[in-house]
Amino acid sequence: MTETARQQPAYRRWWFWLLVLGLVYLVTGFGLIPLYLSSAIPERFQQHLGWSAEIDDVGFNPFTFSFSLDELSATDPSGERVLEADSVDLNLGLIDLMRGTVHVEHLALDNPFLRVDLLEDNRINLIEDWRRQNQEAADDSGHYPVVFDEATINSGRLRFRDFINGTDSAAREIVIDSLELTLSNLVSRQSDEPGEYSLRAVVDDQVLEGNGTLNLVPLWSNGRLALNNVSAITLQQWLGPYLPWTLQEGRISLSTAFQFAFDDQGVALATRDGEVTAGNLALADPAQPENTLASADGLSLNGVSFNLEGPELVVSMVQGESIHLNAVMSPDGQLNLTRPLQGNEQEGGDSGRFRWSVGNLALSGSTIDWRDNRPATPVQLGLQDLELNLGAMTEQLEEPISYQMQATLEPGGSASANGQFTLHPLTFEGGINLDQIVLAPFNGYVQQISQMEVRDGTLNLAGNIDIDVQDDPLTGTFSGRGSISHFNGQFADEEEPVVTWRELRLDPIEYNFAPARLEIGTVTVSEPELNVINYRDRPHNVTRLLQPVANEESVADQSGSGGGASQEAQNLIFRLSRLELANAEIRYTDQTPNPPFTGRVHDLAASVSGLSNITPQRGQFTLTGMVNDSGELEADGTIATLGTDDRSRINVTLNDLSMPVTSPYFAFYLGYRVDGGKLSAEGTYDLRGTRLDSTTALTLDRIELGEAVQSDTSITAPVKLGLTLLRDGDGRVTLDIPVNGNLADPEFDLGPVMMKTLRSTLVKAAMSPFNLLGSVIDLAGFSPDELGEVAFLPGETTLVMGEYTKMETVAEALKAREGLVLAIRGLAVESIDLPALEAGLSEDKTLPDGALDGLASQRGQTLKRLLTDEYDVPDGQIFLRAHKVEPGDGEASQVDIEFQLEAR
Numbered sequence: 039m040t041e042t043a044r045q046q047p048a049y050r051r052w053w054f055w056l057l058v059l060g061l062v063y064l065v066t067g068f069g070l071i072p073l074y075l076s077s078a079i080p081e082r083f084q085q086h087l088g089w090s091a092e093i094d095d096v097g098f099n100p101f102t103f104s105f106s107l108d109e110l111s112a113t114d115p116s117g118e119r120v121l122e123a124d125s126v127d128l129n130l131g132l133i134d135l136m137r138g139t140v141h142v143e144h145l146a147l148d149n150p151f152l153r154v155d156l157l158e159d160n161r162i163n164l165i166e167d168w169r170r171q172n173q174e175a176a177d178d179s180g181h182y183p184v185v186f187d188e189a190t191i192n193s194g195r196l197r198f199r200d201f202i203n204g205t206d207s208a209a210r211e212i213v214i215d216s217l218e219l220t221l222s223n224l225v226s227r228q229s230d231e232p233g234e235y236s237l238r239a240v241v242d243d244q245v246l247e248g249n250g251t252l253n254l255v256p257l258w259s260n261g262r263l264a265l266n267n268v269s270a271i272t273l274q275q276w277l278g279p280y281l282p283w284t285l286q287e288g289r290i291s292l293s294t295a296f297q298f299a300f301d302d303q304g305v306a307l308a309t310r311d312g313e314v315t316a317g318n319l320a321l322a323d324p325a326q327p328e329n330t331l332a333s334a335d336g337l338s339l340n341g342v343s344f345n346l347e348g349p350e351l352v353v354s355m356v357q358g359e360s361i362h363l364n365a366v367m368s369p370d371g372q373l374n375l376t377r378p379l380q381g382n383e384q385e386g387g388d389s390g391r392f393r394w395s396v397g398n399l400a401l402s403g404s405t406i407d408w409r410d411n412r413p414a415t416p417v418q419l420g421l422q423d424l425e426l427n428l429g430a431m432t433e434q435l436e437e438p439i440s441y442q443m444q445a446t447l448e449p450g451g452s453a454s455a456n457g458q459f460t461l462h463p464l465t466f467e468g469g470i471n472l473d474q475i476v477l478a479p480f481n482g483y484v485q486q487i488s489q490m491e492v493r494d495g496t497l498n499l500a501g502n503i504d505i506d507v508q509d510d511p512l513t514g515t516f517s518g519r520g521s522i523s524h525f526n527g528q529f530a531d532e533e534e535p536v537v538t539w540r541e542l543r544l545d546p547i548e549y550n551f552a553p554a555r556l557e558i559g560t561v562t563v564s565e566p567e568l569n570v571i572n573y574r575d576r577p578h579n580v581t582r583l584l585q586p587v588a589n590e591e592s593v594a595d596q597s598g599s600g601g602g603a604s605q606e607a608q609n610l611i612f613r614l615s616r617l618e619l620a621n622a623e624i625r626y627t628d629q630t631p632n633p634p635f636t637g638r639v640h641d642l643a644a645s646v647s648g649l650s651n652i653t654p655q656r657g658q659f660t661l662t663g664m665v666n667d668s669g670e671l672e673a674d675g676t677i678a679t680l681g682t683d684d685r686s687r688i689n690v691t692l693n694d695l696s697m698p699v700t701s702p703y704f705a706f707y708l709g710y711r712v713d714g715g716k717l718s719a720e721g722t723y724d725l726r727g728t729r730l731d732s733t734t735a736l737t738l739d740r741i742e743l744g745e746a747v748q749s750d751t752s753i754t755a756p757v758k759l760g761l762t763l764l765r766d767g768d769g770r771v772t773l774d775i776p777v778n779g780n781l782a783d784p785e786f787d788l789g790p791v792m793m794k795t796l797r798s799t800l801v802k803a804a805m806s807p808f809n810l811l812g813s814v815i816d817l818a819g820f821s822p823d824e825l826g827e828v829a830f831l832p833g834e835t836t837l838v839m840g841e842y843t844k845m846e847t848v849a850e851a852l853k854a855r856e857g858l859v860l861a862i863r864g865l866a867v868e869s870i871d872l873p874a875l876e877a878g879l880s881e882d883k884t885l886p887d888g889a890l891d892g893l894a895s896q897r898g899q900t901l902k903r904l905l906t907d908e909y910d911v912p913d914g915q916i917f918l919r920a921h922k923v924e925p926g927d928g929e930a931s932q933v934d935i936e937f938q939l940e941a942r
Contacts (some may be wrong), residue, residue, distance in 0.1 A: 072096040075105065087167045088115050104129040104144075114167065122151035131185075145189040153197045160202070160304040165257075186224040186233065191217055196239070200276070210275050216240040221252065228255050235261070244268045250296075258299035263309075266291045270319065280349050280392060282378040284327050288319035288334075294342060305346065312342030323378055331375055335360035341397065350393040361404035361424075369411050371507055376435065376461045392433060399428040406445075413482035414587055420448035435462035451475035451496065457503075464507040470518075472499040477522070485587040490536060494526035501547065513552045519545040529579060532571070536579060539566035555611040562618045572628040610651070612680065617646035622663070630790055631706030632749075637699055639663050639671060651680035669695030669717070683727040690734075692719040697741055705747045707793045708757045708800065715741030728782040734792065738771040758941035760800035762857040773799055820844055825851075828901065829932040833874025833893070835900045838932055845901070848937065849909030856915070860905070861938035863919040864898025866890040869926030870933055894921035897935060915942075 075096045083091035094109030107126040114120045125148045131141030155163035194217030200210040217239045224233035232251040239246040250261015270285035278284070294312030299305070316337040320330050341354025366374040404424040410417040422445060429440030437460065444454040453475065457468010477484075477495040484492055501518010521543045528535045541564045548557040571579040622642035628635040642663035649657040657677035665671050670693045678684035697715035704712050721734030743758055764771040775795045825848060829838040837845070852858055871893055875885055898918045905911040917940075 071098045071100070079107070083112055086171050087112075087164075088171050089113060089120060089167065090117075091121075102129060103131075114163070118153070119151070120153045120163070123147045124149040126150075140184040142184065142186045142189065145186065147189075147191045147194065149193045149195075150191055151195045151197070153199070156198070156200045156202055158202060160300070162300070165300075184226040186221055189219075189221040189224070191219040193217070194219060212241060212272065212276070214239040214241050214246075224252060224254055226254050229253065232258075232260075235259075241272070242269075244272065256299065256301045258297070260295075260297050262293070262295045264291075264293040268292075282324075282392065283321040283331060284324045286320040286322050286327070286330060288316050290314060290316045290319070292342070294344075307344070307346040309342065309344045312339070312344070314339040314342055323374060325377075326374075329364070329374075331364055333362045334358050337361070348393050352395050352397075354397040356396055356399040358399075358401045359403055361401045363404075363406045365406055365408050367408075367410045367412060371412065371464075373461075373464055376464070395430065395432040396428075397430050399426070399431075401426040410482065413486050415482040415485055417480060417482035419479050421445040421453070422448055429458075431461075436460050438467075441468070447475055447479075449476050449479070465505060466514075467504045468502065470499065470501060470503050472497055472520075474498065477525070487584065487586055489529060489582040489585055489587050490527040491530055492526070493528050493535065494524055496523050497521075498523070505551070515551070516547065516549045518547055519543075520547060529582060532569075532579065534569050535567070536569050536583070537567065540564045542566075553611070554609060557611075557613040558615065560616045560618065561614060562620070563622070564620045565622070566619060567623045567625065570624060570626045572626075572630060574629045612649070612651045613655075614649040615647065617644070617649065619644040628702075628790070631702040633702055635700070635702040637666050639665050640667075642671075646677070649677060649680060651682070653679045653682060653684070655679050656684075665692060665695050666699045667696075669693060675723075678725070683729075686725040688723040688725070690719070690721050690723065692717070694718060694739075697738065701744070703790075703793045704743070706749050707790075707797045708743075709749055710746055710757060711744035713742040713744035715739060717741075725781075728780050730777065730779055730781055732777045734775045734777065736771075736773045736775055736792075736796070738773075740769045741771060756941060757800050759858075759939060762855055762941040763939070764800070765855065765857065767854060775799075820847060825937075827934045827936045829934050830897055831874075831932060832870045833872075833878065835893070835896045842904075845904055846909055849905050849911045852905070852911045852915050853909075856912075857942045859915050859917055859940040859942050860911075861917045861919055861940055862898050862901050863935065863938075864894040864896070864901075864921030865933060865935045866894035866897070866921075866923045867926035867930070867933050868923060870930055890923045891921065894923055897921075897933075901935070 075098065076093055079093060079096070080091040083089045089112040091110065091112040093107050095107070097106035097108075098104070105126075105128040107123070107128075110121070110123045110126055111119070112121040125146075127144070127146040128142060129144040131139075131143050153163070157163060157166065194214075196214040196217050198212050198214070218237070220236045222234050223231065232253040234250070235252045236249040237247065245266040246263070247266070248261055248263040250259055252259045252261075268290050270288040270290065273290060274281070274285040292312055292314040294309040296307065296309040298307050314337075316334065319332075319334045319337055321332045322328070322330055336359040338357045339353045339355070340357075341352075343352040344350070363375065368374070402425055404426065406421040406424060408417075408419040408421070424445040425443065426445075427442040431437070431439045438458040439460065440456075440458045442456045444452070446452045451472065451474045453470070453472050455468055455470045457466065459466045459468075475497040477492045477497055481491050484490065497520065499518060499520040501516055501520070503514065503516045503518075505512065505514035521541060522539075523541045525537070525539050525542065526535050527537045541562075543560075543562045544558050546559045549555065568580070573579070620643055622644065623638060623640040624642065625638045626636070640663060642661065644659060644661040646657060646659040648655060656679065659673075659675060659677060661671070661673040663671045671691070673688060673690045675688035676686060678686040695717040697712045697717050700717065701711045704710055716739040718737040718739065719734055721732055723730060723732040738761075741761060743761065761771060764773070766772065773796065775792055777791050777795065779791060825844060828841050828844060830836065831838060848860065852860055868890060871890060872885075875889055875893070879885065898921055902916050902918055905916055906913050919938075
């Protein structure tokens with residue numbers, strides 16, 4: 039039989055041990071390693087980060103050397119959640135791990151959560167936890183470098199908090215709802231080959247996208263970043279400390295290349311080639327967040343670069359549509375738009391100063407609301423349809439910025455300008471053109487020098503301007519030409535305009551603000567009208583034309599500064615080569631009489647040359663016009679250097695003014711209206727400063743007084759008699775009326791002064807009528823007092839020797855003045871006439887009763903017959919009054935009968 043071969047035991051075969059080794063590997067891989075990792079992973083988190091970690095389930099595939107973790111969570115030493123993940127898939131390189139390197143071939147995290155805190159000194163909580171733990175275990179052999187071939191995060195969530203500018207209870211925070219991240223070729227040690235990444239994060243409807251290179255040690259990254267639809271609130275939260283203004287509203291998108299680094303020196307960030315677009319944007323001053331400084335429907339920034347070191351912002355181009363600026367100038371001359379920028383300036387150098395530059399700014403379809411609070415009445419203007427182009431500008435606010443601008447003004451007109459300006463101090467330089475600018479909104483500026491309000495008028499101005507707003511007073515120059523059309527200026531308490539004109543042209547204009555100097559070539563004014571009112575209880579209204587509107591601040595300034603504004607006005611250097619007035623009119627109302635006097639000088643034409651306030655300049659002028667449609671007015675003369683006490687001489691001639699227009703004056707001062715007559719005047723007026731010395735020759739041609747009226751200032755003297763006595767043979771009254779006074783005296787007014795002088799002359803004439811007869815006839819050697827009476831012999835109706843010649847002289851005066859009436863009262867004096875009558879009686883005779891009465895009556899009749907029958911005086915000029923008998927004193931040797939002259 040054949041012996042069967044003995045077989046070896048299975049444990050002695052190689053394949054047995056290979057099978058055993060495989061079973062052990064499977065048991066270890068699928069069973070022991072997961073158990074180990076369940077405890078080792080939390081230990082590693084604790085060892086390297088100081089975190090307390092938990093894992094719901096750990097899986098390991100020994101064939102692929104891949105790990106899977108479910109429900110991973112970790113908290114930092116404070117117990118606050120820092121990391122979570124629904125699942126983690128990890129593939130490691132076994133060979134590299136055996137060589138001492140953790141080689142992550144693939145890492146995937148599903149729905150992870152990570153909390154990142156930015157701490158003081160730009161420290162990050164994750165890196166700080168790692169450094170702290172690994173510093174303590176520097177010699178730990180379990181410390182391995184890590185290499186990532188690929189890592190992905192799916193539907194991740196990130197909570198980022200900034201504690202640099204906040205506290206634990208008030209940290210700035212942002213939560214990313216959806217995070218998609220891919221990393222490749224990253225190592226945890228220094229390497230010459232950086233990794234790559236791509237990122238997409240969503241916060242509400244705000245999207246962050248980025249890609250580029252990434253290096254972990256040291257930490258730096260290059261790439262491109264895009265932020266879409268970012269809210270102003272988010273940007274203000276994170277960029278607020280670096281922005282001069284507060285972002286109130288709006289949505290912003292940006293795309294930029296960037297460089298980021300983090301090391302022991304802190305955080306470095308730089309961007310380039312950026313583009314920013316914004317919609318519905320609103321900016322405010324941080325100090326006044328309730329007031330919107332600027333808003334924009336659309337805004338784009340191109341060529342944007344930013345460097346956190348500095349920090350510094352560079353923008354190549356800014357384009358805006360429907361920009362709206364609220365520009366407010368404070369009482370101290372500070373512009374609200376630039377105030378936040380000025381806050382960045384620090385004493386002691388540029389350290390920490392925000393640096394910025396803009397290559398070009400272009401705005402279209404924009405508006406500016408301007409409010410200037412420097413005048414007592416703030417000025418508000420609106421610029422519409424603004425097209426603006428600005429050249430390069432930087433944080434060096436004193437550097438000039440070129441500009442081109444055109445806009446329309448509300449409520450009317452257009453403006454264009456080009457040149458350059460600076461933001462601080464605020465200066466402007468360049469050409470300006472204003473077309474049909476409505477002047478009413480500028481009343482605040484006008485009322486700094488006048489109480490007049492501009493109700494109507496348009497301005498045209500073209501020239502070059504150079505203004506520096508920083509100085510007080512304002513400095514700068516303007517040269518050009520201008521015109522103001524259809525002007526209407528009015529005081530608030532008057533119903534009628536005080537001054538109007540159709541057109542005023544100034545060509546050329548040279549003005550220097552400080553020291554103040556104004557030089558004008560030719561001023562042409564067509565159809566100007568001036569409404570002058572002399573009030574009963576206050577000065578002329580025109581004195582208010584050069585008085586500013588009073589307010590508490592101006593009163594305080596005048597009392598505290600000694601009239602600085604007045605001093606500035608006095609220091610103004612003024613020159614006017616020529617002034618031409620055409621078809622001008624002056625309306626004058628004097629409220630002193632009741633009813634008021636109204637008159638007008640119209641069809642005025644005037645020419646003035648050589649006006650200046652610089653000695654020894656003297657001006658000359660000529661003027662012609664009409665007064666109340668009847669009087670012809672002519673004037674000429676010389677004008678002294680303005681503002682000095684040198685003499686100005688004015689010659690005025692007025693012919694044939696219809697006198698009924700003067701009735702209010704005659705009624706007020708004399709108690710009679712004027713029914714007819716003509717007034718002519720010729721006068722010479724010398725002015726030295728405000729002192730007036732003048733003599734006016736008045737001629738009243740055939741003046742006729744009308745009915746008597748009641749007046750508080752009228753007189754009881756026989757005015758008509760005075761006029762009659764003053765008339766010459768042709769019915770004219772000629773008076774020389776001197777007028778002297780101070781024009782600066784509120785009580786002085788030429789018209790009333792002349793009327794008072796006329797009244798005084800008439801009263802004097804009426805009270806001493808025979809004093810004026812010498813200018814009418816030859817007095818034949820008699821004095822005015824002698825002509826006023828006639829003497830009778832005692833007891834007779836016979837005149838004393840020589841009295842008949844006197845009566846002939848009186849008759850000649852009566853015939854020369856047909857308007858005169860001689861009133862005669864027969865008189866007998868008992869102490870003189872009675873003894874004479876008795877002496878003529880026989881011894882048996884006695885005087886009949888009424889002898890003295892008869893003698894007095896006969897003497898009156900004798901005088902009347904003598905004048906009418908012998909000297910041919912019209913009967914209508916002689917009136918007999920009731921005779922009378924007086925007792926007398928017995929000493930006189932004759933009886934004197936006084937004449938009474940009266941007007942017909």
